[in-house]
Amino acid sequence: MRRFNPATLARLGVLLSLAAAGAPLPPAPGAELVYRHCTSCHAITTVLAARGLDRPGWSAVLARMEGYGLALPKEERARLLDYLTARLGDRPAATAAPVPAAGGEALYREHCAACHEDPDRAPPLVGRPEWGDHPDYLAQVVVFGVSGPLPGTPYAGAMEPLPYLDDAAVARIVGYLSGVPFTAEDVARERARGWTPSLVRLFRPLP
Incomplete structure (x- = not known):
């Protein structure tokens, strides 16, 4: 029987608990880009499981995905990187930014x-x-x-x-x-x- 090390088991536990909870992304401007560009290949739990990366770390993830064919306009890449760093980074913001009070x-x-x-x-x-x-x-x-x-x-x-x-x-x-x-x-x-x-x-x- 295959054995998993404690770190792998802990990661698996996080993924399972996120999946069971529905695990939406923290709401803030830029979250829509994750749903638009990432969920065609990945579950949201996959994105959430990578939380804790700093800005260079998330930038490296995006670069790797771009190598697989992800096409991001420059402005959208910057906004996506801002969101991932602020909401899922190594120092996530304490509260989500509200949706602008637009009509x-x-x-x-x-x-x-x-x-x-x-x-x-x-x-x-x-x-x-x-x-x-x-x-x-x-x-x-x-x-x-x-x-x-x-x-x-x-x-x-x-x-x-x-x-x-x-x-x-x-x-x-x-x-x-x-x-x-x-x-x-x-x-x-x-x-x-x-x-x-x-x-x-x-x-x-x-x-």
Whole structure:
């Protein structure tokens, strides 16, 4: 039987506990870049298990990933490195930086428009009055993501959740798209459901 040294067992224990807990990244500007660029190849637990590296250490990790084909624009690489160093580095910040207090439209433009204003990638969201009857569904999609074919549409891919947005930011996006008041408390209520992306699709209220 293969034996593992104590350090390996400790590392394995960290990975298992992170996986069991869901282990989201610390919310702060730049976290979205980890989800966008890293999770296509790695689980979030893999990223979290490397916490404690200093800035040169994280830079070396990025350089190694770039050797495997990761393509990062210069500005995004710098922001990603800032986030990894500040939130997962050898001296992580004590508290996560809040999402900037932008309006709902600005947050939509920053986090949603790239996909949802390209009809080949995702369904359009702006200017749809039916959202006024279903703002809770919009919040569920942002918080949990959605996967599988959407009934009555040609879309059958997956949308990843946006866990780096706090409840207030999600509420502003929902309010902008739905045109009805939606609060951080409303988002917290939806977040407490703990749904999976497939459940969000299953309970989609629209045809």
